Structure formats: C-alpha cells, structure tokens
Amino acid sequence: MRPALTTLLLAAGLMLGCTSKAQERPVPPGMAAAFFAGGCFWCMEQDFEKLPGVIEAESGYIGGSKAFPTYYEVATGGTGHAEAVRVIYDPQKIGYRQLVDYFWRHIDPTVKDRQFCDKGTAYRSGIYWQSEAERAIAEASRDELLRSGRFARIETEIVPAWKFWPAEDYHQDYYKKNPIRYSYYRFACGRDARVEELWAGK
Numbered sequence: 162m163r164p165a166l167t168t169l170l171l172a173a174g175l176m177l178g179c180t181s182k183a184q185e186r187p188v189p190p191g192m193a194a195a196f197f198a199g200g201c202f203w204c205m206e207q208d209f210e211k212l213p214g215v216i217e218a219e220s221g222y223i224g225g226s227k228a229f230p231t232y233y234e235v236a237t238g239g240t241g242h243a244e245a246v247r248v249i250y251d252p253q254k255i256g257y258r259q260l261v262d263y264f265w266r267h268i269d270p271t272v273k274d275r276q277f278c279d280k281g282t283a284y285r286s287g288i289y290w291q292s293e294a295e296r297a298i299a300e301a302s303r304d305e306l307l308r309s310g311r312f313a314r315i316e317t318e319i320v321p322a323w324k325f326w327p328a329e330d331y332h333q334d335y336y337k338k339n340p341i342r343y344s345y346y347r348f349a350c351g352r353d354a355r356v357e358e359l360w361a362g363k
Contacts, residue, residue: 185221185247185324185325185326185327186327188249189216189249191251191253192216192249192250192251192252193249193250193251193252193257194247194248194249194250194291195247195248195250195257195260195291195295196223196245196246196247196248196288196289196291196322196325197209197245197246197248197260197264197287197288197289198223198224198243198244198245198246198285198286198287198289199246199264199267199268199276199286200244200268200275200276200277200279200284200286200352201244201276201277201279201284201346201347201350201352202220202221202244202245202246202328202332203220203332203335203336203343203346203347204267204336204347204352205218205220205244205245205246205267206218206219206220206246206333206334206335206336207336207343208263208267209246209248209260209263212255212260212263213254213255214250214251214254214255214259215248215249215250215251215255215260216249216250216251217248217249218246218247218248218249219246219247219249219327219328219333220244220245220246220327220328220332220333220335221244221245221246221247221325221326221327221328222235222240222242222243222244222245222325222326222328223242223243223245223287223289223322223323223324223325223326224241224242224243224245224287224289224320224323225240225241225242225243225323226240226241227239227240227241227242228324228326229326230242230326231329232328232329232332235283236281236283238281238282238283241282242283242326243282243283243284243285243287244283244284244328245287245289245325247325247327248260257294257295257298258298258302261288261298261299261302262302264288265302265306266356266360267356268286268317268356269286269355269356269359270286270306270312270315270316270317271312271313271314271315271316271359272286272316273285273316276352277350277351277352277355278349278350278351278352279350285316285318286316286317286318287317287318287319287320288317288318288319288320289320289321289322289323290319290320290321290322291321291322296319296321299319300319303315303317303319
C-alpha cells in the first residue's frame with residue numbers, strides 16, 4: 162500500500178464517509194472497453210491515457226465480491242477486488258492485442274499480489290477478458306513472453322471480467338488533479354525504475 166499517502170487517503174475517506182456509488186457508464190458508440198490491473202490505478206490511468214487510440218482510462222475496482230466497494234474496503238483487503246482501470250479505446254485506431262502488449266510493458270508481471278511498493282491482493286496484476294477472442298489474445302501474449310525466456314514465471318492473472326466498479330471521484334484523473342503529490346509517489350514507489358529494469362532492450 163502507498164505508505165503515508167494511503168494513510169491520509171484512508172483517513173479522508175473515513176471522515177468524509179466516501180462511498181463509491183458510481184455505476185459503470187455505457188461505452189460510447191463505436192468504442193470498446195478493456196480491463197487491466199497493474200497496481201496503483203492512478204499510474205495505470207496515466208500510462209494508458211498516453212497511448213494513441215485510447216479515449217480515456219477510468220480508475221476502479223474489479224474481481225471482488227462486494228457491491229459498491231470503497232477505497233478503504235479494497236485497500237484493506239476486505240472485498241477481494243483489485244485496483245484496475247477500464248480503458249475506453251477506438252478499435253479503428255488501436256487493437257486489443259496492442260493494448261495487451263502495452264500493458265505488459267508497464268507492469269512487473271513476475272510478482273504475486275503486489276506491484277512495486279504496493280503490497281496486497283488489491284495490487285495484483287491482471288487482464289480481465291470479456292470474450293473468448295480476448296482470452297485467446299491475452300493468453301497467447303503471455304505465452305510468447307514465457308517462450309522468449311525473458312521471465313521464468315508470470316504471475317499476472319488472466320480471468321473473466323467481473324463487475325467493474327468506478328472508484329471515488331477523487332481518484333479519477335488523480336495524476337492531473339494532484340501532479341506534485343502523484344509524481345512524488347510514483348518516483349518513491351520505484352515504478353518507472355523497475356519497469357525500465359525489466360524491459361530494457363525491448
């Protein structure tokens with residue numbers, strides 16, 4: 162978990178009674194959605210929104226059992242959810258395989274129930290497929306990485322997409338709303354340094 166910053170956010174959530182009551186919005190006509198978990202959803206949101214063809218990335222929770230989970234409940238491991246992003250993209254400009262390949266290169270797929278400085282099941286990595294075609298693409302991409310010999314193992318789960326619950330408003334576009342605090346967290350967490358170490362030369 163994000164050490165001091167997580168403590169502050171959890172406290173703020175308790176004081177404000179923050180509960181995510183948002184429902185997943187419809188996908189705009191002609192667009193498609195994909196779901197990924199790669200640790201901190203603030204970071205995944207920023208990474209995907211840099212990618213041409215991606216319309217937006219929305220922070221939220223996936224893979225758990227409780228309806229309308231809150232950040233506090235998810236971060237403390239009480240619901241089984243993972244921090245995740247819903248990526249809205251234009252399939253005329255970018256394909257699902259490209260999204261999957263991009264995803265791998267922005268996470269650490271070798272660790273279980275953590276990403277970088279964030280630890281716990283809420284920070285596991287995952288690809289959440291919505292069709293057999295997406296499942297086949299995700300599994301083929303993973304298998305190619307294993308055959309390449311770059312990684313001895315891959316811990317990223319590839320499972321059907323469960324209900325996605327959008328996170329509280331203060332998490333959405335966090336990197337834009339709080340650029341200094343976000344940049345400090347990302348640097349201190351060692352995310353970019355570890356990604357560079359894992360993917361150097363690729």
